[in-house]
Amino acid sequence: MQLHSFFNSSTSYRTRIALALKGVPFDYVPVNIRTGEHRDAGYVDRTNPSAAVPALVDGDFSLGQSLAIIDWLDVRFPSPKLIPDDLDRRARVLELSYLISCDMHPINNLRVLRYLDQELRVTPEQKSAWYRHWIDEGMAAAERLLAKYGSRPWCFGDTPTLADCCLVPQMANALRMGCELDEYPLSQAVFRHASEHPAFAAAQPSLQPDFVSP
């Protein structure tokens, strides 16, 4: 099995966490999204029509979209379950996961930030205000969900789920971009707990083969 990945892509990071939690070995195939390798015709045609990372390849089967990949992994390698079977619990896990992956991640994605820079010609200060604003909106919503429905040490109790796979990389990216996250104590508690877990540690950007320091 191969994972096409970029070291500090949060969607690749969430998929690496899921693979590590399940103990599934894989070959790491670096795709440099900074230089545009994810837009190469060969990659888009053969591996990921969405022109993004991550993509999973298993023999003749290739799949993009991190949540679809993690769902596929969860069915193929059911232990540990990352998307619970119980109807209500499953819905809560998906609710927080979609907040991060549908509401937060897309508006601060590389192509959006580059469009702000290169097409709309916003200043670096405006771009960073944009980034911080949407992180704050999303983190405040995540914190409300955790307060209302969650329980520690993970987002939803004693075992990590898809929600933790999504929350931790989103927070890591926000911290890397200089956002202040002290106002979100429940999310911080999950983040600190996850940083001590071997699967979350192994998936972190600085340990990936394509890592380059900023």
Ligand SMILES: N[C@@H](CCC(=O)N[C@@H](CS)C(=O)NCC(=O)O)C(=O)O
């Ligand atoms: N919804 C997709 C998003 C994938 C995505 O956009 N990944 C980012 C990296 S985190 C990417 O490839 N960005 C390249 C770009 O914006 O041009 C998923 O969850 O896999």
